[in-house]
Amino acid sequence: MVIRILLADDQALVRGALAALLQLEGDIDVVAQVGRGDEVVAAARAAEADVCLLDIEMPGADGIEVAERLRDELPAVRSLIVTTFGRPGYVRRALEAGASGFVVKDTPAGELADAVRAVHAGQRVVDPSLAADSLIGGSNPLSEREREILRVALAGEPVAEIARRVHLSQGTVRNYLSDAIAKTGAANRVGAARTAEAKGWL
Template sequence: MIKILLADDQALVRGALAALLDLEPDIEVVAQVGRGDLVVAAARESGAEVCLLDIEMPGADGIEAASRIRGELPGVRSLIVTTFGRPGYLRRALEAGASGFVVKDTPAGELADAVRAVHAGRRVVDPALATESLAGGSNPLSDREREILRAALAGDPIAEIARAVHLSQGTVRNYLSSAIAKTGSVNRVAAARAAEANGWL
């Protein structure tokens, strides 16, 4: 039996995935959590071999959870199962140590096959997303630009963004100008939204 952990902040989605996967003769759901920061402890306690991770969760997102799994439980595999099929998320997830990346509208049989493949040490990536990711190229933003754009998403004034990231207003303006140019946007809010839409944040 392949022991799996489900991590998704939506209980209904978690329950549906568990019900579908429990129908498979060789897969057993041994743990479920609704927060990313609970994944490692739950995987360790349950003996999970594959963790299915949503991206957007409280505590820690699925990409961060995948990174923690790789660092603390190197024998455990992680598979991102998300609504957000963005090329930037795919690239970041694989860099963080995830073994696979599929979207939630994947048919149940294909999801089970993805679990089996990941468990066997293979990498599984949604083909359409892989093509889009290759076509889109890598994330052009630096870590600092990403941090500042995350702060800019709410539309806060430069002074507030500067306070939040502990930089001068002039330095924040420089980073924003660079990020605006890299995203081909007209202002900082548009740049933040473009970066978010591409999964770069």
């Protein structure tokens, strides 16, 4: 049986390289390629894909959001995150969103093909070192609102601008930032945002 694959990555060169490698496998066929996250569900439906390989950072929607949409809208389609960003927090978030696996882009071609086969068979596949780091790092301590505020704070915006962009009062934003700073152990809001980003919590 041939496994029908969709590749989603905003870098055409990466998509092409992955497609070329996977096409060498006799039981894998790359049936669709997209460069935006918000194109995946429709393309997967149209191409009747079995497994979607998703990058994390893409325009339109990130790979974790896409995994969640696939789970909700096309539950028979499996998703495998294939990314440069091997952050432990991403692993946990991806699996919670419905992804069946998480590997990094420098995974050898043979291992990537095996990961596709395993995910297609209903198994979970996680890069072993990332799995260990994810367990050691624990779950994401930040609330959804704290993550939203820290994403704006990452650019070094003043509290007034953060408040305007997230539609909250400055006092409320300060309270959220104070909690986020405490949870990340950072010295200030930019430090908290950078720590959270590095851990894959945003």
